[in-house]
Amino acid sequence: MKKITCLGMSIVMAAMLIAGCGDKKNTQEESGSKQPDTQIGAENTEESTQQAENKEGEEISITLLNTKSELVDQFEKMAQTYKEITGVNIEVVFTSDVVGTHLAERYASGSPYTIMMVDRPDVYDFQEYLLDLSGEDWIKDGGSAYGVTIDGKVYSFPMLIESVGLLYNAQAIEDITGKEFVWSEYNTPEKFQALLDELAAGGMEKPVAVNKEDWSLANHFFGQLYNQQGNSAEGSQAFVDSLKNGETKLVDNDRFNSLMDSFDLLAKYNINGADPLAADYDMNNTYFAEGDVAFWYNGSWVTEVYDKTEKIGMMPLPQKDDSDGANDYLISGASKTLVIDQKYSTPEQQQAAKDFLNWLVYDEAGQSFMVDDCSIIPAFANIDKKVSAPISVAAQTFIRNNATQFWYQTIPGDHGTQVGAAMQKYLSGNIDRTGLAGEVEKYWQGLE
Amino acid sequence: MKKKEKTLYKALWFTGFAGPAAICFVLVMLVPFIYGIYLTLTDWNGISADKAFVGLKNYGAVFGDSAFWHSLGLTVVYSAVSVVLINIMAFALAYLVTSGIKGQNFFRAGFFTPNLIGGLVLGYIWQFVFSRALVTAGQNLNIGFLSSSWLSDPIKAMAALIVVSVWQNSGFMMLIYIAGLTGVPGELVEAGVIDGCGKKQLLRHIILPQMASSFIICLFLSITRCFMTYDLNLSLTDGGPFGSTQMASMYVYQKAFVSKNYGMGQTEAVILFLICAAVSITQVWIGKRKEV
Numbered sequence: 144m145k146k147i148t149c150l151g152m153s154i155v156m157a158a159m160l161i162a163g164c165g166d167k168k169n170t171q172e173e174s175g176s177k178q179p180d181t182q183i184g185a186e187n188t189e190e191s192t193q194q195a196e197n198k199e200g201e202e203i204s205i206t207l208l209n210t211k212s213e214l215v216d217q218f219e220k221m222a223q224t225y226k227e228i229t230g231v232n233i234e235v236v237f238t239s240d241v242v243g244t245h246l247a248e249r250y251a252s253g254s255p256y257t258i259m260m261v262d263r264p265d266v267y268d269f270q271e272y273l274l275d276l277s278g279e280d281w282i283k284d285g286g287s288a289y290g291v292t293i294d295g296k297v298y299s300f301p302m303l304i305e306s307v308g309l310l311y312n313a314q315a316i317e318d319i320t321g322k323e324f325v326w327s328e329y330n331t332p333e334k335f336q337a338l339l340d341e342l343a344a345g346g347m348e349k350p351v352a353v354n355k356e357d358w359s360l361a362n363h364f365f366g367q368l369y370n371q372q373g374n375s376a377e378g379s380q381a382f383v384d385s386l387k388n389g390e391t392k393l394v395d396n397d398r399f400n401s402l403m404d405s406f407d408l409l410a411k412y413n414i415n416g417a418d419p420l421a422a423d424y425d426m427n428n429t430y431f432a433e434g435d436v437a438f439w440y441n442g443s444w445v446t447e448v449y450d451k452t453e454k455i456g457m458m459p460l461p462q463k464d465d466s467d468g469a470n471d472y473l474i475s476g477a478s479k480t481l482v483i484d485q486k487y488s489t490p491e492q493q494q495a496a497k498d499f500l501n502w503l504v505y506d507e508a509g510q511s512f513m514v515d516d517c518s519i520i521p522a523f524a525n526i527d528k529k530v531s532a533p534i535s536v537a538a539q540t541f542i543r544n545n546a547t548q549f550w551y552q553t554i555p556g557d558h559g560t561q562v563g564a565a566m567q568k569y570l571s572g573n574i575d576r577t578g579l580a581g582e583v584e585k586y587w588q589g590l591e
Numbered sequence: 592m593k594k595k596e597k598t599l600y601k602a603l604w605f606t607g608f609a610g611p612a613a614i615c616f617v618l619v620m621l622v623p624f625i626y627g628i629y630l631t632l633t634d635w636n637g638i639s640a641d642k643a644f645v646g647l648k649n650y651g652a653v654f655g656d657s658a659f660w661h662s663l664g665l666t667v668v669y670s671a672v673s674v675v676l677i678n679i680m681a682f683a684l685a686y687l688v689t690s691g692i693k694g695q696n697f698f699r700a701g702f703f704t705p706n707l708i709g710g711l712v713l714g715y716i717w718q719f720v721f722s723r724a725l726v727t728a729g730q731n732l733n734i735g736f737l738s739s740s741w742l743s744d745p746i747k748a749m750a751a752l753i754v755v756s757v758w759q760n761s762g763f764m765m766l767i768y769i770a771g772l773t774g775v776p777g778e779l780v781e782a783g784v785i786d787g788c789g790k791k792q793l794l795r796h797i798i799l800p801q802m803a804s805s806f807i808i809c810l811f812l813s814i815t816r817c818f819m820t821y822d823l824n825l826s827l828t829d830g831g832p833f834g835s836t837q838m839a840s841m842y843v844y845q846k847a848f849v850s851k852n853y854g855m856g857q858t859e860a861v862i863l864f865l866i867c868a869a870v871s872i873t874q875v876w877i878g879k880r881k882e883v
Contacts, residue, residue, distance in 0.1 A: 241848075243848075243851070244848040244849060246638075247638050247848055247851075248848070250638060251637070268636075268638050269638055271639060272638075417739065418726075418740055418743050419743070420742070420743035420831065420833075421726070421739065421740035421742065421743045423722070555850075555851075556850065556851060557845065557849045557851075560830070560834065560845060560849060561834075563833075564831075564834035565833070567831065567833035568833045571832065571833075
């Protein structure tokens, strides 16, 4: 009995194999048989138009890559709403990988997303695959100012404006000092240190949280060195170029020393000071939200800190060298930006993606998604909605008063790992300031 | 005529059984491998559609890349220590769970389980153990070397990697050793006992030589696994602190995808492959001569 079943199954399998091969053979023969070329061409076009028709009849489906972990839920919900309103299906995908790396993999396998949320340097890297958005309506409302422009063409949609700086928990400070906290009263290193001492004496032994992540240490904190160079893109670029060709010696550089003095100050009062490289981002977030620390060098993207108090805001890092408005202006710029793929997406998908971007800027529901749901500070002048999250409010106040510093965002992808490693060594006391300067200079000179 | 039919029959038979596997092997191993070698001759950045041919320039550049050789050195140290510990541990465990202790099947399953958890998950679990659980325990019980996170010190972080890798791999190797141990012919053991062998002598002169093939397999597997470690490296230390535990695979990845220098990263991957292949082949070749 068993033998018969076995035999039966193998016969079926063999038959399937042969059938499969046979089919292939048939089609090969057909295409191989000599038909006039034109006829084949005609047939093909007929087929493709049929396909297009089918697509139009069906619903359009696009994919969107989200790279902001704090907005995962909001994006999912928005996709549902958007489908109800327009019928267009948006599949939202999230990744916590480095965006450029993730997209390089996706492009290598020929399956990128229709809309991708990327960092500004990525736009330059992937430019050949991206759709030129210069003709869109939103260009005039802030797209040209905040989007990434390459050779006169705008390739990216500025999703949001973000600020980097020192977050403060005013409630925690006031609980100890007993008087209202106004950041501008503490925006020099001396006054700031006096406050830290006062907090330490008042029971908050270590009032600062310092991250150990590469992006925070290297790109955001150390990045201030590139930002505060004349408060313009040209100034920053010239400074970076002078690092590359070895003209600038960091040890003698005022901005570098001023910045590292402030870093030393933060590190001295760091709650993770005993073992600074064991710092954990989520723990820092909790320390800050609970008021165990009063200051955290981070940015306006921090959202989950309002459980205990809403009296939370943001200020520039107090520094010795206050040129370029370093102590009064907040570093702000369009960071995450949306791009549309033109190589692998169908024209219908590209159009749907463009429509989606317009919806974000010009539709009440789209604006509400950005400002109310995501607490995003929008880059577009036509949106007069005000954000409600306190940190974003603080940042938006700086932006509306034009009290912003330029944010140099075209640093290479490996700046984070290389300079980040150097900063970690410095933070954990493995190298001194000269050593740090040497490693950073070596990194930039190696790029030439 | 008949002979021809027979050959045809054999060929069909062969393709029927080996065909699918062979096709898979060619598609997912051979083709990418050859394409990869082609990429080492280009200056591709990993993104762009055009790949300019640069000849052997990448190979020259790799020899000047001291960071790569440093990470390779780290890999060698990590692999050497791990391989020794994994195999000692695995053999000891195998010996233990075949010696007829109570509940040995339960122990077999228990020791094997870590191998079923993926390297990434495992890395994150151990990251918590090293940076939170052990630290809390160390601080409360006043154990000096545990009171700060292992992952924030370069040498201890390397030790942490080795500990986890031993924990993960020894269960798998244990299975192979168990098979080897149970495969030792009973009559040889009996003969030894009759001749007056003690337990130690039995192990040294009869069991170990009989198990040479198990050792070859285990060494081969553990060497290749350790040399290619990426997932554990990524999830446990992420190359940190300050890049001090970045091993070769991870360095290659960083080079190719983060520094956007795919051609060079690929070249380094090929070199890593050659070294790994050379080590494994030598080891198998030496081992084969010892086999009974």
